Amino acid sequence: MKRKNFIILFWVSLAVSMFFFFVFTEEKNLENFLYTLLISFIYSFVLGGGNGMLNSFLNKKIPWSEATTKRAVISIISIIVANFVLVYFCNYVNFVLIQKTATTEEFFLGKYNFLNWFTINIALLISAFLHARSFMEELKKTSRKEVVEQKLIAKSANAQFESLKNQLDPHFLFNSLNVLSSLIDENPRQAQKFTASMSKIYRYVLEQKDKELVTVEDEIEFAKTYCELLKTRFEDSVDFTFDVPKEDYQKYVVPLALQLLLENCIKHNFATSSKPLTIRIFSDGKTLCIENNLQIREQIKESSGIGLANIVQRYSLLTERNVFIEKSEDHFKVKLPMLIAKPQVSTSKAEDDSAAYKRAQKRVKEIKSFYMNLISYCTVCSFLIFINLFTSSKNHWFWFPVLGWGIGVASHAFQVFGVGESWQEKKIREIMNKQKK
Structure with a gap:
């Protein structure tokens, strides 16, 4: 990670720790503030830093511009697995090692399942934002590079x-x-x-x-x-x-x-x-x-x-x-x-460039809409799960919107990255090229 990212994580950790200390901590003393600051730093640097390094690693190995579909699939799988591991690690360090409110057996036997699940959704939301931001930045760089090369x-x-x-x-x-x-x-x-x-x-x-x-x-x-x-x-x-x-x-x-x-x-x-x-x-x-x-x-x-x-x-x-x-x-x-x-x-060159720009613009809008859909899904579903479990822990109605909307998000992902209009356009282009030969 770059130095700039560490500085951002530091200020985010400090801001979050100040918020939790002044809003949720009853005894406001130096010891509690340092505990809150330590926990905040653990979550920020482990979750934020881990997702940042994962994103940087994938950018080097599988750039968005070279294999968009492959990168999207690998990104989705990797962020789910990585955030599952990172969240359990942070919560274990927080509740078992630092606060000592639970034993190792109690932590893994289900006492903190809801909290782990809720934290995983928040982490996925942050990770989805980072990957979407990375995609947009690389797309801008690629577009600028192509424009310069064409000129x-x-x-x-x-x-x-x-x-x-x-x-x-x-x-x-x-x-x-x-x-x-x-x-x-x-x-x-x-x-x-x-x-x-x-x-x-x-x-x-x-x-x-x-x-x-x-x-x-x-x-x-x-x-x-x-x-x-x-x-x-x-x-x-x-x-x-x-x-x-x-x-x-x-x-x-x-x-x-x-x-x-x-x-x-x-x-x-x-x-x-x-x-x-x-x-x-x-x-x-x-x-x-x-x-x-x-x-x-x-x-x-x-x-x-x-x-x-x-x-x-x-x-x-x-x-x-x-x-x-x-x-x-x-x-x-x-x-x-x-x-x-x-x-x-x-x-003709100007017309080709204009048509290519419009196609690229349309493609960016499609991918941007998917990431907004994914971020909204993670945010709203996390909120619904919290409301459901907080009001009624026995009747788990949150599965209906989670599964229903999840199918919609999966369909949206396949349409944008796999079997949608872009796939049809590629097939049409391949058939036309074969006919020309």
Whole structure:
């Protein structure tokens, strides 16, 4: 137990001993006060400390967040057994060893059964409160931890996505300037034409690079313009074919994907008039494909690896569908997933978080209502037992409300922790997951 808990138990013991001394003690002297204080300390530290240590032990071995149902069952069994033992120990020390109002035989033969039973109910009430408080504290910690983790994941994903998008601008500019510098030496007139076309294309790059997705139509139109730019340099050495039906135009792909893939085709393959590089862009089901014949050139410089890796990573942040790469002896193909609608990442995430929060809130209310029911049961039943035995020790009518309400509490416990709506939801989720597989 923590030092703070010992201090609380000390002040509780002192307050209880003062109350009993001034209200129930006839001879108010120092000796009686010390006796009352000693007895109060025994009950407070044994019952309170014992339940506190039991709760701490269970928190370490079986945390609420990892196994709620198992923890609830073990908690109920353990607090009943523990409080039964602790109460009998405290009462034995009090009445047999300290006050000496009964012998050991008299204590265990039934003279103090009512007092033991009443004290056990009070101890169970305190223990139920401690376990409920522990559950609420751990639930708050878990909720805070999950919120922090989700925020970190969201920030990390957003930063990663922004980093990937920021690669596109300098990457395109650098490669375009390399092409332009080559054209200046080879064909100055073509270099002028290339410069005019490049300004138009670069405007598109600046407009689209901050978007998560663009329509297939926009990407195809941009790719055609970029192909004209490449034709300016390579002329008959490169052939481009576009075969994308118009019904796929309103689907979505990541921006500048085709430009990066076209750039890769040119970079990694040689192209001549006698052996032209053939690049085909077409749709295949739910994918947009770009395919070229393999005419691998020797790489003078090591590739930066930005193009294809950039596309794969951007798709991974937006959808679960993968980018497929197919390579044969004479062909290389990349398949880009075409998305039917723009995934509203932030909105859907907020909606998921909101729905999860509402479910968690509902769950907390259910568990809280159960613990309030349990605490009320222990309190009221203890009071009824006391009234019944105090007024009529022969007619034990208290069994009827104790058993009746007890069945209700047990049913409530099974509903919350075992076979209620939460169990149904788990089964539904399991069946749906199996069907998906």
